[in-house]
Each structure stands twice: as structure tokens, then as C-alpha cells.
Amino acid sequence: METFLxxxxxxxxxxxxxxxxxxxxxxxxxxxxVVNFAHGEFLMIGMYLTFVVTGWLGIHPxxxxxxxxPLLFLxxxxxQRFIIQPLMSARDDHIQIFATxxxxxxxxxxxxxxxxxDIANTPSGGLRTPVEIGPVRVxxxxxxxxIAAIALVIGLRLFLQKTQTGRAIRAVAQNRAAAQLMxxxxxxxxxxxxxxxxxxxxxxxxxxxxxxxxxxNIGTYFVLTAxxxxxxxxxxxxxxAFVGAMVIGLIDxxxxxxxxxxxxxxxxxxVFLLILILKPSGLFGKSLNLSHVSP
Amino acid sequence: xKLSSLLKATTAAVFLTAGAAHAxxxxxxxxxxxxxxxxxxxxxxxxxxxxxxxLNAKGGIQGEKIVLVRGDAVDNNQAIGEARRLxxxxxxxxxxxxxxxxxxxxxxxxxxxSGIPYFELGAVADEVTGRGLKYLFRTNPYALHMGEMIIDxxxxxxxxxxxxxxxxxxVGIIYEDSSYGTSVSNHQKEFAKxxxxxxxxxxGYPSNTVDMSSLVLELKQAGVDVVLQTAYQNDAVLFLxxxxxxxxxxxxxxxxxxxxxxQPTADAVGHDKIEGVLDVDFTQYLVNTKATPGxxxxxxxxxxxxxxxxxxxxxxxxxxxxxxxxxxxxxxKGFEPDTIVEAAKAIDIxxxxxxxxxxxxxxxxxxxxxxKMMGMQWQGGKLVAVYPDEAATAPMKIGK
Numbered sequence: 001m002e003t004f005l006x007x008x009x010x011x012x013x014x015x016x017x018x019x020x021x022x023x024x025x026x027x028x029x030x031x032x033x034v035v036n037f038a039h040g041e042f043l044m045i046g047m048y049l050t051f052v053v054t055g056w057l058g059i060h061p062x063x064x065x066x067x068x069x070p071l072l073f074l075x076x077x078x079x080q081r082f083i084i085q086p087l088m089s090a091r092d093d094h095i096q097i098f099a100t101x102x103x104x105x106x107x108x109x110x111x112x113x114x115x116x117x118d119i120a121n122t123p124s125g126g127l128r129t130p131v132e133i134g135p136v137r138v139x140x141x142x143x144x145x146x147i148a149a150i151a152l153v154i155g156l157r158l159f160l161q162k163t164q165t166g167r168a169i170r171a172v173a174q175n176r177a178a179a180q181l182m183x184x185x186x187x188x189x190x191x192x193x194x195x196x197x198x199x200x201x202x203x204x205x206x207x208x209x210x211x212x213x214x215x216x217n218i219g220t221y222f223v224l225t226a227x228x229x230x231x232x233x234x235x236x237x238x239x240x241a242f243v244g245a246m247v248i249g250l251i252d253x254x255x256x257x258x259x260x261x262x263x264x265x266x267x268x269x270x271v272f273l274l275i276l277i278l279k280p281s282g283l284f285g286k287s288l289n290l291s292h293v294s295p
Numbered sequence: 296x297k298l299s300s301l302l303k304a305t306t307a308a309v310f311l312t313a314g315a316a317h318a319x320x321x322x323x324x325x326x327x328x329x330x331x332x333x334x335x336x337x338x339x340x341x342x343x344x345x346x347x348x349x350l351n352a353k354g355g356i357q358g359e360k361i362v363l364v365r366g367d368a369v370d371n372n373q374a375i376g377e378a379r380r381l382x383x384x385x386x387x388x389x390x391x392x393x394x395x396x397x398x399x400x401x402x403x404x405x406x407x408x409s410g411i412p413y414f415e416l417g418a419v420a421d422e423v424t425g426r427g428l429k430y431l432f433r434t435n436p437y438a439l440h441m442g443e444m445i446i447d448x449x450x451x452x453x454x455x456x457x458x459x460x461x462x463x464x465x466v467g468i469i470y471e472d473s474s475y476g477t478s479v480s481n482h483q484k485e486f487a488k489x490x491x492x493x494x495x496x497x498x499g500y501p502s503n504t505v506d507m508s509s510l511v512l513e514l515k516q517a518g519v520d521v522v523l524q525t526a527y528q529n530d531a532v533l534f535l536x537x538x539x540x541x542x543x544x545x546x547x548x549x550x551x552x553x554x555x556x557x558q559p560t561a562d563a564v565g566h567d568k569i570e571g572v573l574d575v576d577f578t579q580y581l582v583n584t585k586a587t588p589g590x591x592x593x594x595x596x597x598x599x600x601x602x603x604x605x606x607x608x609x610x611x612x613x614x615x616x617x618x619x620x621x622x623x624x625x626x627x628k629g630f631e632p633d634t635i636v637e638a639a640k641a642i643d644i645x646x647x648x649x650x651x652x653x654x655x656x657x658x659x660x661x662x663x664x665x666x667k668m669m670g671m672q673w674q675g676g677k678l679v680a681v682y683p684d685e686a687a688t689a690p691m692k693i694g695k
Contacts, residue, residue: 003512006541010508017505109330117334119528121563130540139540212505213532213563217331221503221529256509262472262499264509 002135007257008250009136015249016146020207021222022229022241023152024200028076029227030236031173031193033093034084037100039226040219041107042198046072046205047214048115051122054209060125061210062144069202076198079103080191088187104219111216119213127210141211148207152200153242160238169193173236228272234285243283247271319362320355320630322347323381325392325402330369332395335553338606339394339417340365342613345596346621356625366390368398378402382409388630389414391617394609396420396475403431412635416616417577417609419552421478424662430632432639432657434616435577436666438475441551442482444575444668445523448682449549450490452670453521453573456693457546465495467519467545469510471530472499479525479551495519502527507534511541520546526554535564535572547693549573556671556678557607566676571692574671574678577608578651582669582680583688589615589650615651616663619644652686 025039046068053064083103087096127141160166171179172189180186212218229248233240248268255267275283324343327336347361355361364385366377374393381387382405389412393399396418406413407428415423415433419441424433450461457464468483470476476499487494495517498510507530514522522545524534531554538548554560555574584590593614597605605611619642624630627638639661644654646665658664670682672691681691 003516006512007509010506010512014506014508112331112333117331118557119532119559119563121559128536128540137541213529213559215529217503218529221505252506253509256506257512260498261469261507261510261513265501 003257005134006136007253009133009138011250011253012246013138013142013146013249014253015246016142016149017208017245018222018225018229018248019149019242019245020145020152020204021201022226022233022245023149023156023238024197024204025226026230026233026236026238026241027156027197027200028194029230031169032080032084032190032197034080034194035097035100036197037097037223038079038104038107039201040221040223041104041111042072042075042201042219043205043208043222044111044214044216044219045075045107046202047122047209047212047218048111048120049202050206050209051120051214054122054125061122061127062125062206065203065206068206069199072202072205073195073199076201077191077195079198080194084194085187085190108216108219115216117216119215121213122209124210139211141207145204145207145211148203149242149245152203153238156196156200156238165189165192225268228268232272232275232282234282237282237284240282240284247283318359320357320359321362321364321385321387323366323378323385323387323390323392324363325366325368325374325377325381325390325398326394327369327398328365328367332398335607335609336368336394339609339613341597341601341605342610342615343391343416343617345593345600345610346614346618348600349596349618350621350625356621357627357629361621368393368395368402371397371401374398374402375405378405382406382411387411389632389635391416391613391620393418396423399423400426403428406430410632412632412639414616414620414639416613420474422474424660427660429661430636432620432661432663434619434655434663434666435612436653436668437662438478439482440666440668441479441525441575442486444670444682445483445549445551446486446490446492448573448575448670449487449492449521449523449547452682452691453547453549453693456691457520459520462491462493464492465518465520466492467496467498467514467517467522468494469496469498469500469514469522469534470525471502471527473502475552476502476525480523483523483525483551500530502530504530504533507537508541510534511537511543514538514545515541515543522548523551524548524555525551528554528557528560531555531560532563535569539568547571547573549575551575561673561676561678566673569673570675572673573681573691573693574673575668576671577612578653578669578686579608579671579678579680580605580611581671581677581688582652582686586647586686587650587652588648593650612651615649616655619649619655647685 028036049068050064053067054061083099129140130137131140168184229244233244251268251271252264256264326340366381368374390406391414394417399415399418403413407430413431417435419437421438454461454464468480470480556576561569623638623642627634642655646654653667654665655663656665671678672681679689680686
């Protein structure tokens with residue numbers, strides 16, 4: 001029983017980790033409708049920024065959020081404005097995908113050039129302290145990730161529901177052409193949304209960097225799972241991404257322990273395919289939105 | 296970056312060729328000098344460069360100055376392209392390389408077809424020498440030697456220290472599931488079976504995993520005494536951290552290769568937490584130099600040329616292999632491919648006479664049968680040699 005609970009706790013913590021990485025992606029994927037393959041590299045940049053700023057200012061890694069998240073916002077907004085937006089007029093959406101793949105490779109190699117292939121260690125700042133909750137043990141840093149993921153989901157939801165800008169973002173997501181006719185500056189909304197999505201990744205990076213060594217290709221470790229989570233949760237559904245991440249985390253943890261470490265990915269992707277076959281729009285996805293097809 | 300290093304290599308080669316009065320002999324230096332593997336690729340190449348400097352200072356080989364021509368094997372395709380360039384454009388007498396097994400396997404195929412000797416000084420995959428190539432030689436120890444040394448150390452040192460007979464020792468073998476981890480773990484299982492060890496867990500995992508807690512729990516549940524892990528850096532750090540955090544304290548952890556031997560790994564895990572962890576890899580620097588004559592001279596030459604201490608044992612391993620080959624070429628007559636092959640095959644260097652401790656004698660498949668890895672342990676934040684005894688600088692600290 002104790003073991004079962006520990007496996008459960010490990011799964012939830014892993015789920016929270018996937019959730020915090022995926023929330024930004026679901027915004028970008030669901031609203032800007034861009035498959036951003038450089039998402040993992042935004043995380044990598046955020047982690048290096050956390051590493052650099054922590055060492056530079058000598059502050060606790062979590063405090064770097066006030067610097068890292070705005071910088072990532074700018075990076076995201078710039079990506080949308082200067083790379084994606086000029087390609088929006090291209091008739092074929094695939095061109096944007098290749099652009100983000102190119103961006104991803106360029107960023108990895110840039111990091112290699114600046115930081116080298118070796119790992120960079122952000123000081124853990126006490127976030128690796130085990131916390132005992134009943135019979136299970138988790139790290140304080142993992143609990144922070146869980147709390148931050150929940151707070152982020154609630155915060156973004158409030159923002160999208162209650163504010164004028166949030167409503168504009170949802171309007172653009174629902175129907176780009178109609179939103180434009182209503183006087184919404186669609187390009188501005190896209191730039192803003194991409195920025196917010198990237199800033200969410202910045203938040204994730206400051207929480208993850210103290211727990212995982214940073215390397216130029218750290219983003220690739222997360223990005224595939226993040227896409228799975230986003231599709232599983234339903235494109236653009238923030239709550240869905242959270243639930244999807246928990247599902248993936250739990251399957252990963254339980255299959256890893258009860259079936260075998262080498263079969264974890266088989267279990268995760270097997271369940272993923274099964275859910276998609278049964279419910280093609282994902283767990284919380286609405287029926288297919290084709291607004292981006294019309295110019 | 297790629298272009299600039301290429302230009303640099305070419306201009307350097309042209310310049311040197313123009314500057315030399317008498318004939319030079321060109322040797323290809325094929326490593327990943329840029330990209331993901333650049334750090335240890337460059338480190339490996341430095342070993343070759345020091346060996347060349349040393350021989351040139353003594354008047355070259357067969358009276359000719361050795362000129363190194365760099366090829367940047369940034370990925371497998373470019374390894375092939377650069378091997379072609381070195382052979383057809385630069386007309387090198389032989390290629391030395393290549394740190395990465397995948398690059399080596401790709402590039403040596405080109406050399407074989409052109410009939411140019413290829414000396415592998417550092418790649419560890421089985422397949423490098425497992426393909427029956429005629430012009431390929433490997434001087435360094437590979438996956439088999441790693442598995443062999445790990446099990447040997449487990450049986451002769453770790454089991455007695457834990458007060459157990461080998462057959463009572465519960466062994467857990469975990470490995471990253473690419474060809475590197477899989478081949479080392481297969482050799483571990485083979486040798487473990489021969490030694491009568493009780494392997495209770497054997498599990499692979501993808502090296503880009505972000506969570507190993509379920510694997511840690513599995514090992515803990517099985518009551519594993521000794522964990523053998525073949526890992527890259529990320530997964531080595533992750534396992535050691537999560538094992539500690541889940542309260543799993545096996546009698547011994549023995550790592551294999553890259554991830555376990557580098558200082559950043561120790562820094563990431565924490566020096567107090569990595570204390571006592573064992574590691575089997577190429578010969579490193581904190582060894583008893585009586586067993587490795589020439590090691591101190593190498594470190595000195597390295598510091599003088601590059602201004603820092605060697606960053607890993609790769610340079611040493613490459614230095615030892617290339618030095619032996621070049622010295623053998625000095626005794627040959629001419630640089631025809633078959634003369635070079637003949638000279639290499641005639642090499643017979645005894646154990647305990649080289650900077651890495653092991654000798655050279657090429658056996659079946661042109662693999663150096665005398666190559667050996669070394670057992671080391673993290674003590675006080677440093678990786679010190681502990682096995683075999685003649686190379687040890689400190690006693691192995693183990694047992695409860």
C-alpha cells in the first residue's frame with residue numbers, strides 16, 4: 001500500500017511537471033494555431049536565464065521569475081511578430097511549422113555555442129528537500145510546481161474569462177475573421193498570446209531549473225510529452241492540459257513501476273492513441289474549429 | 296562555425312605544407328569539433344595533437360614531419376563527407392579519430408572502401424571493430440571491457456566488502472536504451488552469468504527521461520545490493536538524485552562511462568551525495584603513476600599547450616593510442632596503406648608500460664586485446680583510481 005501511494009505521488013508530481021510546461025504550449029497551439037516546435041527551446045532559454053541570473057545576482061532561483069518571465073514574454077512576442085506573422089500570409093500552414101523547427105535547431109546550437117554541451121547546475125535553493133506527507137515522500141520543489149501549475153490554470157482562466165483582452169483572445173480563437181470584423185487587432189492578439197504562452201514557460205523554467213540540470217537539449221526531453229498533453233487535453237483547453245498532464249504522469253509512473261521502465265513510453269502513447277480514437281478532440285476539446293482556415 | 300573551422304584547418308594545412316622544406320606526412324584528425332559532441336571531441340583530438348607534437352620534436356616519423364589535417368565530424372553525414380575530403384583532397388596517409396562511435400562507424404566505411412587505414416582511438420561501441428574491416432584498428436577499450444571490468448570489480452572487491460558471496464549478491468542492471476547502454480549491459484549480463492552473480496533487475500530506460508522514480512522504487516523493492524548503471528550525464532544525475540531522495544541506499548552503485556566520470560555530474564549531484572559511488576571508464580588522472588608511465592609527462596605537455604588541466608581521460612586515451620601507432624609507423628618503410636597495416640599488426644606493447652596502463656596487441660577484428668578500463672571511486676569530490684590494486688591511489692571505501 002505504501003509503495004502504491006508513493007507511485008501515485010510520483011505520478012502526480014511528474015504530471016505537475018508536464019502540466020507547467022504544457023500550459024504555455026496549449027495557449028499558443030490552441031489560439032495562435034501554430035505548432036511551435038521551438039517550445040522546448042523556450043524552456044531551455046528560461047532555464048539558462050534562471051541559471052545565469054541566479055549566479056549573477058546571487059538570489060534564490062525562484063525570485064528570478066520577475067526577470068525570466070518578462071524576458072520570455074518578449075522572446076515569444078518577437079517570435080510571433082518577426083518569424084510567424086510574416087509567414088501567416090503563406091497559403092500553407094506547414095511553412096510555419098518548418099520555421100519553428102528551424103528556430104528550435106538554431107536555438108539549440110546557439111546554446112551549444114554559448115554554454116557548451118556540458119550541464120549547468122542552478123543552485124537548488126533548498127527545493128530538493130524531501131517533504132514527508134503521511135507515508136509518501138516528495139520534494140518541496142515538486143510541490144511548488146504543483147501549486148504553481150494549479151495557480152496558473154486558475155489565473156489564466158480568470159484572465160481569459162474576465163478581462164477585455166482575455167475575451168478578445170477567445171474571440172480570435174473562436175473565429176479569426178469574425179473577430180477582425182468586430183474591430184479586434186488580430187495580429188496584436190497573436191503577438192500578445194504568443195508572449196503570454198512563452199512567459200508561462202518562463203515561469204515553468206524558474207521552477208524546473210533548480211531541480212534538473214540544464215543542457216542545450218533539455219527542451220527536447222519535454223517537448224514531445226508537452227504536445228501529447230496538449231492534444232490529449234484538447235487544443236487550447238488550459239484545464240484540459242492540466243488534466244491531460246496528470247493522466248500522462250500517472251500512466252508513466254504506474255506503468256514504469258508495475259510493467260517495466262522500458263515499456264513506459266509504450267503505455268503512455270498506447271493510452272494516448274486510444275483516447276484519441278475514442279474522442280478525437282481530446283478530453284476537453286470542443287468540436288473541430290476551422291476558423292484558421294478562412295483568411 | 297563549421298565553415299570557419301574547415302577554412303582554418305585547410306589554411307593551416309596549406310600554410311604548413313608550404314612552410315616545410317622536406318616532405319611531410321599528412322594524417323587526418325577526424326573528430327566532432329562542433330555541435331553537441333564538440334567538448335569531448337575536442338578533448339580527444341588534443342591527445343592526438345600532443346602525440347604528434349612529441350614525435351615531431353624528435354624529428355617526425357621516418358624523418359618526415361607529421362602534419363595533422365582536421366576534419367569536423369559534426370554529424371554522421373559530415374563524418375562521411377570529411378573522411379572523403381581527407382582522403383581524396385588532402386591525400387592523408389591515415390585517419391585518426393573519432394570519439395563518437397556513430398561517426399567512427401560511418402567514416403571508417405569510407406576509409407575502408409578507399410583502402411586508407413583508420414585508427415580508432417576512443418569510440419566504445421561493439422560495432423566499430425565488429426564489422427570485419429581490414430583497414431580499421433581500435434586501440435582503446437570498448438563496451439566489452441567496460442562490462443568485464445565492472446563485473447570483475449563487483450565480484451573481487453565489492454562483494455567481499457559487503458560481506459556477501461557473489462551468488463548471494465543481488466545485482467540490478469539499469470541502462471539507457473540506445474545502442475551504447477544496451478551493448479554494455481549485455482556484456483554485464485554475460486559476465487555476471489559467468490561469475491554466478493544474481494541479477495534481479497535488468498531494465499532499460501530512454502536517456503532523455505525526466506523521471507526515474509519508478510525505477511528507483513523497483514530496485515528498492517527488489518532489495519538490490521549493487522546497482523550497475525550505464526548512463527549519459529542527465530540520467531546519471533537523475534538516478535543518483537532520485538535514489539537519495541527516495542531513501543534508496545544500495546551497498547554500492549557502479550556507473551559505466553561518460554555520465555559518471557565528469558566533474559559537472561559530481562557538482563550537480565553534490566559532492567557529499569556522490570561520495571563512494573564507483574565508476575568504470577577510461578584511465579583518468581588520479582592513478583598510481585607507477586602503473587601508467589608517461590602520464591605525468593602527458594599532463595605537463597597538455598597544460599603547456601592548452602593552458603588548463605585535461606578535462607577528461609579522453610585526451611589521455613587518444614594520446615596513448617596515437618603515440619603507439621605513430622611510433623610503429625616510424626619503424627616502417629614508407630606510408631603505403633598495406634605497410635601501415637603491417638606495422639600496426641606487428642605492434643606488441645606490454646601492459647604497465649604506457650600512460651594508460653594497458654598495452655597494445657591487435658587481435659581478431661583488429662581490436663586491441665590488451666585494452667582495459669579502470670575502476671574509480673568518487674572520494675571527496677574527486678574521481679580516484681581504486682581498482683585494479685596496482686593502479687589504485689586510494690583504498691576502495693565501501694561497506695556498511
